[in-house]
Amino acid sequence: MKPVQVIAVTSGKGGVGKTSVSVNLAVSMAMSGKKVMLLDGDLGLANVDVMLGLQPKYNLADVIEGKCTLEDTLLKGPGDLLIVPASSGKRQMAELTQAQNAGLIHAFSDLHRSLDVLIVDTAAGIADSVITFSQASQEVIVVVCGDPASMTDAYALIKVLNRDHGVKRIQILANKVHNAIEAREIHENLRRVSERFLDVTLNLVGSIPHDEWLQRAVRRQKAVVDLYPNSISAEAFKTLAKKINQWGMPKGARGNLEFFVERLVSVDHRTLVSTAA
Numbered sequence: 001m002k003p004v005q006v007i008a009v010t011s012g013k014g015g016v017g018k019t020s021v022s023v024n025l026a027v028s029m030a031m032s033g034k035k036v037m038l039l040d041g042d043l044g045l046a047n048v049d050v051m052l053g054l055q056p057k058y059n060l061a062d063v064i065e066g067k068c069t070l071e072d073t074l075l076k077g078p079g080d081l082l083i084v085p086a087s088s089g090k091r092q093m094a095e096l097t098q099a100q101n102a103g104l105i106h107a108f109s110d111l112h113r114s115l116d117v118l119i120v121d122t123a124a125g126i127a128d129s130v131i132t133f134s135q136a137s138q139e140v141i142v143v144v145c146g147d148p149a150s151m152t153d154a155y156a157l158i159k160v161l162n163r164d165h166g167v168k169r170i171q172i173l174a175n176k177v178h179n180a181i182e183a184r185e186i187h188e189n190l191r192r193v194s195e196r197f198l199d200v201t202l203n204l205v206g207s208i209p210h211d212e213w214l215q216r217a218v219r220r221q222k223a224v225v226d227l228y229p230n231s232i233s234a235e236a237f238k239t240l241a242k243k244i245n246q247w248g249m250p251k252g253a254r255g256n257l258e259f260f261v262e263r264l265v266s267v268d269h270r271t272l273v274s275t276a277a
């Protein structure tokens with residue numbers, strides 16, 4: 001099986017549109033012919049399924065508790081997108097024990113699906129699960145909008161990912177912007193401060209305009225790229241998907257989801273080592 005491109009979508013601050021971005025990027029890539037799986041990695045406050053109006057029978061929490069397999073949880077979205085839902089409101093699921101992490105890794109190794117892309121919608125903030133998913137992914141997209149709190153929290157997340165966890169490249173996605181200049185300013189502000197204090201490359205991967213059609217789609221529990229494909233945000237998501245479709249595949253990955261699983265394991269191992277030291 002061929003390697004899978006794993007992309008974590010995260011944000012620092014909550015409410016900036018991280019889940020909207022994950023869902024619409026995943027649907028756009030799926031509609032362009034890629035085999036895409038979207039994993040709801042917000043283990044405490046999941047809402048990918050709500051955004052797509054789906055009713056999961058099982059979720060990731062059930063997999064971690066050994067009640068079902070990962071395959072049992074899978075839901076179908078537009079463009080044959082596969083969705084792994086998480087459980088909402090189970091605050092105790094927000095942080096996993098080592099044994100639960102191991103169970104999760106096992107569940108992924110057991111999934112025999114041919115995929116091109118895995119998108120992980122992480123929680124907001126700098127919780128351990130956010131760091132673990134980001135570190136295990138080949139690319140990390142940080143969603144930021146123009147308000148100062150969003151930029152401050154995005155920088156705090158970038159700092160932790162870079163300084164403490166060695167993430168060297170981060171993709172910035174400016175959301176809810178009013179023009180291209182605003183997107184460039186958001187990127188430039190973050191880049192300037194990161195270049196001064198950190199050892200990280202910040203790339204502006206794209207921007208999504210503030211769009212009432214997107215809000216309408218959220219209320220109707222559909223992806224804007226599916227419901228209003230000609231809206232300005234849908235067009236921006238399609239452009240973003242095209243750009244990301246051109247990213248290269250990871251080097252050295254040997255099989256389906258193997259790269260992701262291997263990195264999760266090694267992140268786990270490092271955590272164990274640093275706890276023991």
Ligand SMILES: Nc1ncnc2c1ncn2[C@@H]1O[C@H](COP(=O)(O)OP(=O)(O)OP(=O)(O)O)[C@@H](O)[C@H]1O
Binds near residue numbers: 018124214
């Ligand atoms: N480009 C956009 N234009 C207009 N509204 C947007 C845009 N992106 C997101 N929103 C709105 O912002 C709100 C928050 O979006 P979303 O739930 O995706 O954020 P989030 O960062 O995932 O939040 P949380 O951290 O709580 O999971 C939604 O009501 C959505 O309609």
